[in-house]
Amino acid sequence: MTIQIYNTLSRRKEVFRPIEENKVKMYVCGPTVYNYIHIGNARPAIVFDTVRKYFEFRGYEVNFVSNFTDVDDKLIKAANELGVDVPTVAQRFIDAYHEDVSALGCSRADVHPRVTESIDIIIEFIETLIEKDYAYESGGDVYYKTRSFEGYGKLSHQSIDELRSGARIEVGEKKQDALDFVLWKAAKEGEIYWDSPWGKGRPGWHIECSAMAKKFLGETIDIHAGGQDLSFPHHENEIAQSEALTGQTFANYWMHNGYINIDNEKMSKSLGNFVLVHDIIKHYDPQLIRFFMLSVHYRHPINYSEELLNQTKNGLDRLRTSFANLNHRLQSSTNLTSTNEEWLAKIASFRKDFIEAMDDDFNTANAISVLFELSKQANYYLQERNTAEVVIKAFLKEFETLFGVLGLTLAEDQLLDEEIEALIEKRIQARKNRDFALSDQIRDELKAKNIILEDTPQGTRWKRG
Numbered sequence: 001m002t003i004q005i006y007n008t009l010s011r012r013k014e015v016f017r018p019i020e021e022n023k024v025k026m027y028v029c030g031p032t033v034y035n036y037i038h039i040g041n042a043r044p045a046i047v048f049d050t051v052r053k054y055f056e057f058r059g060y061e062v063n064f065v066s067n068f069t070d071v072d073d074k075l076i077k078a079a080n081e082l083g084v085d086v087p088t089v090a091q092r093f094i095d096a097y098h099e100d101v102s103a104l105g106c107s108r109a110d111v112h113p114r115v116t117e118s119i120d121i122i123i124e125f126i127e128t129l130i131e132k133d134y135a136y137e138s139g140g141d142v143y144y145k146t147r148s149f150e151g152y153g154k155l156s157h158q159s160i161d162e163l164r165s166g167a168r169i170e171v172g173e174k175k176q177d178a179l180d181f182v183l184w185k186a187a188k189e190g191e192i193y194w195d196s197p198w199g200k201g202r203p204g205w206h207i208e209c210s211a212m213a214k215k216f217l218g219e220t221i222d223i224h225a226g227g228q229d230l231s232f233p234h235h236e237n238e239i240a241q242s243e244a245l246t247g248q249t250f251a252n253y254w255m256h257n258g259y260i261n262i263d264n265e266k267m268s269k270s271l272g273n274f275v276l277v278h279d280i281i282k283h284y285d286p287q288l289i290r291f292f293m294l295s296v297h298y299r300h301p302i303n304y305s306e307e308l309l310n311q312t313k314n315g316l317d318r319l320r321t322s323f324a325n326l327n328h329r330l331q332s333s334t335n336l337t338s339t340n341e342e343w344l345a346k347i348a349s350f351r352k353d354f355i356e357a358m359d360d361d362f363n364t365a366n367a368i369s370v371l372f373e374l375s376k377q378a379n380y381y382l383q384e385r386n387t388a389e390v391v392i393k394a395f396l397k398e399f400e401t402l403f404g405v406l407g408l409t410l411a412e413d414q415l416l417d418e419e420i421e422a423l424i425e426k427r428i429q430a431r432k433n434r435d436f437a438l439s440d441q442i443r444d445e446l447k448a449k450n451i452i453l454e455d456t457p458q459g460t461r462w463k464r465g
């Protein structure tokens with residue numbers, strides 16, 4: 001069996017063939033950290049974390065890179081509004097991002113590169129593009145010569161001429177052609193800047209991903225992923241930059257997750273239906289949000305509403321109840337039944353069905369149907385008077401494994417007070433030892449269970465969120 005991926009580039013499902021055997025080099029465009037993430041940002045985080053976990057489950061070693069855009073116009077604006085500098089805003093929302101996605105069951109990337117830490121490689125990248133005549137300087141800005149890249153439009157399936165008809169040069173832009181895009185922006189008075197061969201300025205948005213992917217994953221990567229809204233122009237521009245520079249294919253597979261609507265409307269600031277993950281996980285189990293997202297195929301649009309979330313909760317509860325009942329029965333099970341082999345074979349068949357669903361372009365919706373079927377069979381088995389420990393254990397293991405692949409936990413998400421106190425004590429010790437990674441991890445762990453910590457001069461206080 002092989003994994004098939006829908007590739008935006010070819011617009012069809014393709015068999016996944018890694019560059020290096022059993023390895024996956026994966027780059028996912030990360031957030032611009034000027035605010036808490038909204039539910040639309042949560043979708044790619046959950047979806048591509050699941051893709052990663054599934055590859056790992058299938059025996060691949062995944063190198064997962066996801067960037068933080070920690071300087072841009074929105075950050076500069078947010079910093080001005082808050083009366084702090086840009087790095088302070090960025091750090092605040094990078095921390096918040098880690099907390100939120102960790103609560104949603106997402107693992108940290110192997111590397112989370114930041115623009116402000118990558119300025120040298122970005123400048124070097126731009127210099128080479130200028131040398132190769134794919135870019136030019138104009139009044140302190142540097143632009144990419146879009147028309148000089150032959151494959152432009154191949155990801156979004158548009159021709160240069162179609163694109164040209166819709167493009168125009170905005171006031172203040174110093175580009176030669178309406179399709180050219182900015183690689184380096186000259187700093188305005190009072191703005192954060194870095195010195196460059198073209199004067200004081202900062203990178204444009206698209207160039208960071210090309211430079212970071214090359215640095216951390218190499219010239220050609222297996223999978224490049226992000227939200228559907230990024231396919232044009234962001235990903236198209238990334239291809240133009242990277243392939244012009246290296247002469248190699250930038251990414252073999254392009255994956256894009258579908259849009260998210262709120263109560264059947266497009267999410268927008270003006271409609272006031274902006275849903276922040278930070279807020280919803282105060283009221284809902286973050287695991288439920290993950291389960292909800294995965295109950296729809298990642299390429300389909302998803303509609304978010306509290307009503308749908310509550311309906312989904314019934315499903316998740318059903319699965320958890322089966323698991324709890326199995327655990328409960330474990331105590332009273334014996335090893336004497338005649339139908340063990342039959343049941344063990346049946347349980348093993350669920351693994352096969354699950355893999356089949358996930359191999360087919362990560363069809364988590366079908367994979368979750370397999371979980372419901374597993375739960376149904378478990379409930380059926382539990383009606384038998386004599387149950388065998390070996391069968392109950394097989395059911396439990398299957399639940400745990402398959403839930404784990406989807407990044408879901410089965411235990412009721414309730415920590416006892418004394419468990420919370422013990423974790424807080426462990427965190428205090430970690431901080432005394434200046435082990436901030438452990439201290440952050442404990443805080444994230446508690447956050448994931450809806451426990452909010454507050455560090456006060458009198459010590460750490462906690463409350464249930």
Ligand SMILES: [Zn+2]
Nearest residue numbers: 029030209234
């Ligand atoms: Zn990107």
